[in-house]
Amino acid sequence: MLYYRYRTLWRTFFQELGMEVKASSPTNREVLEHGTALAIDEACLSLKIYLGHVAELIGECDYILVPRVSNFGWHRNMCTRFEALPDLVRNMFRDADQAFLSYDLDVLEKRDEKSAFLEMGRQLGCPVREVKRAYKLAKKAEQAHNKERVQKQERLSKQEGLKILLAGHSYVLEDPYIGRTVTGYLKESGVIPLRADLVDRDGALKRSRELSPTCKWEVSREILGGIVQYRENVDGIILVSAFPCGPDAMVNELIARRVKGVPILNLVLDSQTGTAGVETRLESFIDIIRLKRGTL
Ligand code: SF4
Missing domain, CATH: 3.40.960 (Endonuclease; Chain A)
Structure with a gap:
């Protein structure tokens, strides 16, 4: 988390x-299953994973x-x-x-x-x-680390090539078992993945008002600001959520309605999601973008 x-x-x-x-070890199937067994059914995937990590650290x-x-x-x-x-x-x-x-x-x-x-x-x-x-x-x-990561992404955004912006919470996108499978697949497919959460946070909060002046969730606002910052630079946007996420259910709908002119894929990950299902959806999305660009 x-x-x-x-x-x-x-x-x-x-x-x-x-x-x-x-720190607990990187998320794997066992961590997820342990957390799922501990959590109530309605808990989001991220919370289930989190509980699996806490369980691993008990007594350590x-x-x-x-x-x-x-x-x-x-x-x-x-x-x-x-x-x-x-x-x-x-x-x-x-x-x-x-x-x-x-x-x-x-x-x-x-x-x-x-x-x-x-x-x-x-x-x-x-x-x-x-x-x-x-x-x-x-x-x-912390400030130096964040600045370095933001600058690295800004350099990446200026590179030539097909770019896709991933919009999701850091703990979803950076989790090795869920989000990083998405980033990994994009890289293997020759796509440059950018992240809406890797932005200057204060600037992103201000920019977020362009898409929603009323959204009250801090992290969602940062992501909205990241979309405003990068939407002109990317060929597509993937909204990556952990099922069932209340804030994302509302905010992703808002993004789909208000961000025009760029293809958007809504990817909801749950504990049953196998990599094959995710990869098929990513493959189709990349093909659609390449077809649109005339490079398929
Ligand atoms: S924002 Fe969504 S994914 Fe994050 S903890 Fe809340 S419900 Fe879970």
Whole structure:
């Protein structure tokens, strides 16, 4: 889930406090099946995968980090699943002898990221000065890492060739078992994949208003901003979602209605999705674009 958004921030913060960081192994069939068995049927695919990762870490660490990220301000909300995560995980693994660590990011309730990290450091028994220093360095590392990734993609977008923009949450697109099979197939087919979530976040939030002035989900707004930024540069857009995603169900419909002049494929991944089914749909989509360009 949020590991793909915050890994540099988290890793640097804890390492600067002298702690060892352990991440679960890349998603595979076993992780997904384990998480699916733990989750209620209505849970989205990403949450099922997440629970499989938590299960893998039980008994392996002194603490497992499960933050609550509610919002970044007015009309800047995260999906409600991110609000529920700490309670959900603590309840699900209540019989395991495992400590969980959390921080509470809720700007509307005056709990911003810095104060949330200071509180987390206090819970860990670290001196305030050290926690402030670790957070400062972690923020710096995060900003540098994000900037580098955004610049790399901007260079990629200027290359010649057939380009397709993938619009989805980072934890869907970067997951080795689901999203990366899509990126991998595009690359093997000679397509340059770009990502709508790999953008300057502040700029994307502003640009998102062009497609929707009322969308209130932070990550969806960043993706909308990424589409506005890249739609003129790409030959097609693939909307990649984890079934059943409430925000994506609404936002993807909005994109399909408001983004004109570029072919759009809606790809919904679920726990039953085999690679063959996905590849057939991707192959047809690429063929349609090549036919349109006169290169098939
Ligand atoms: S935004 Fe969608 S995919 Fe992400 S946690 Fe919420 S329901 Fe799941």
